[in-house]
Amino acid sequence: MTTTLRSGNRMTRALLIGFAVAMLGACSTTVVREPSSSSTRKPSQAKPGATVRVQRGDTLFGIAFRNGVDVNDLARWNGIAPPYTIYPGQSLKLYPGSVGSRPTATTKPPKPVTGATTRPTPPAPVTRPVATPAPVNAGFSWRWPAEGHLIGRFVAGDATKQGIDIAGSSGQAVRAAADGVVVYSGAGLVGYGELIIIKHSEAWLSAYGHNRKRLVNEGQNIKAGQQIAEMGSSGASREMLHFEIRHNGKPVDPLQYLPAR
Template structure:
C-alpha cells in the first residue's frame, strides 16, 4: 500500500484519508470534498515561512489535506511534514494528530527554495519505524483474517506499509484489537472499501479491499468482532490489506500479531 502517514484525540469521526495501499494498488491520492470542510482555503496562499505553535496539534478530519492544514496554521507544508515524520505524498489518516511545532533534533528539516520563490522543507533521513524491538502497544493484537500471507511490510517502501492476507470473497474480516471506528468508506483511491479503527491515542489499524463494510464511524468494536467481508475492491484478488500505525507511522504488523 502506498501510505505514509496517524493520532491523538479522536476529534470528530469524520476524518481524512489519502493513501495508496498495497503493492497491488495504484498510487493513492487525497480525495477532496466537493463542498466546505476544513480542507478548503481558496483565497489563502501557502506560507513562505512557518510560525510554530509549541505544544499544539491539529487533529485530521474528513476533507483535510496536509497542504490545507499547513495554510490554515501558517506553516509551510514541508515543515509540517518534517515535524511529523511524513514523506511524500504526505499521507494523513483520520484521527491523526499533527504536531504544529518541531519535535527536537530528530525533526530538524532543511529548507530549500521551490518555484515562485517560496520555501519548503525536506526531512532529514528518517529512521524506519519498525525495529527489532517494537514499541509496546499494550494491545492484545489478533489476526484480522485467516489466510495465506501474500504481501509483507517493508520499512521505508511506500507501496509496502502493511501486510496482505489472501482469502475468499465474503470471508470474515475482524477487528485486530478493541477500539472505535474512525473511518468506514470508499473515498480513498487504492484502498477500496476501507475501515480504520482507533485503538488509543497512539495506535490505529486499517483494513482495505473489503467486499462489504459492516461497521459505521463512531461504533465501538471488540477484538475479534467481524467488521467487514473480504473482497477485491481496489485489487485484483480477494485479499485483506492490513496496517498498524503508531503515531501515524506504519509499523510491521508481524512484530505485533501473534505467531502462527
C-alpha cells in the same frame, strides 16, 4: 418528637433519591475506555510547506491516514476542534505554525587559489544498515484480522507496502484486531478500496482494505474479534485483506505485533 422524626425521614428520603439519580446518571452514560498504553504519543513528522485540498467525502482521519500523520497533530496544526468538521475545498497544512516561503541560501564554491595543489576528494563513508528498532509495546494484545496465507509483507519506506496482505475468499470474515472505535468507513482513499480504520488508543490505529462489504459505521465501538467486513477485491487484483497497523500515524510492521501462527 413527631416533627423531628418526619424531618429525619424527609432528609433520609432526599439522600436516597439523590443517590439513585446519581447511579442512573452513571449507568446511562457510555464511557469509552481506551486501552492503556505504556508509550507516550510522539508528534508526527511534519512536512513543511505541504498542503492538502479537502475533496468531497474526505474526513480528517482519512486525510491524516493517507499522509502518514497523526490526526491529533493534523487537527492542531490547522486549528480544528472535535468533532473535526472539514469542508470540500478547504486547504489543510501538513505542518505546524505559519511557514512562509524563504529563499534558499546558495553557497558559492570558493575560488581556486593559484598554484595550490588540488587534493583528491576522500571517499564517502560507507553507510551501514540501521537495525530495525524493537516494537513499541501497545499496552494491549493484537489478533489476526483474517484467516489465510500471507502473500504480501511490510517494507519500511515503500509506500505500496505499508502493511501485510492476507489471501482469502470473497465474503470471508474480516475481524477487528483489537478493541476500538471506527473512525473511518468508506471508499475515499485511493488504492485501499472499501476501507475501515479503527482507533485503538491515542497512538494506535489499524486499517482493513479491499473489502467486499463494510459492516460497521463511523463512531461505532468495536470489540476484538468482532466481524467488521467481508473480504473482497475492491481496489485489488484478487480477493485479499490489506491490513496495516499505525503508531502515531506512522506505518509499522504488523508481523511484529500479531501473535505467531
